[in-house]
Amino acid sequence: MKVEIRTPDKSVFTGEATLVQLPGIDGLFEILQYHAPLVAALQKGKVKVQDKDSNTRFFEINGGVAEVLRDNILVLAE
Numbered sequence: 001m002k003v004e005i006r007t008p009d010k011s012v013f014t015g016e017a018t019l020v021q022l023p024g025i026d027g028l029f030e031i032l033q034y035h036a037p038l039v040a041a042l043q044k045g046k047v048k049v050q051d052k053d054s055n056t057r058f059f060e061i062n063g064g065v066a067e068v069l070r071d072n073i074l075v076l077a078e
Contacts, residue, residue, distance in 0.1 A: 001033050001071040003049055005059055007078065012059055013049065020073050021048035022066050031068055038068040047075060 003020055005013040020031045023045025031038075047059040064077035 001031075001073060003073045003075070005047060005049075005061075005075040005077060012077070013057070015049070016051060017049045017073075018052050019048070019050040022075070023047070023061070031066075031073055033071060035068050035071075037070075038066070040066045042066055042075070042077070047077075 001017060003013065003015060003017045004011065018033065021028055022031065022040065023043050025041045025043045028045075029040070042061060042064045044062050047061055048056060049059070050056045061075070061077035064075060067074045
């Protein structure tokens, strides 16, 4: 699935992933391929992005919102 993490200033990450873990306002949650459409508010924490080779990257955010639609994840972060 395609993942984009953006801040007001720049695009932080664009790429493919097999798993994305997000810090939701009610706790951590994960998105896998073919996830149902979703819009969620995010709190301060780390976004975990894992690719098909099991390489993991982390991105620190100060909150924001995430949208999941048609195997695309868009994170608009502060």
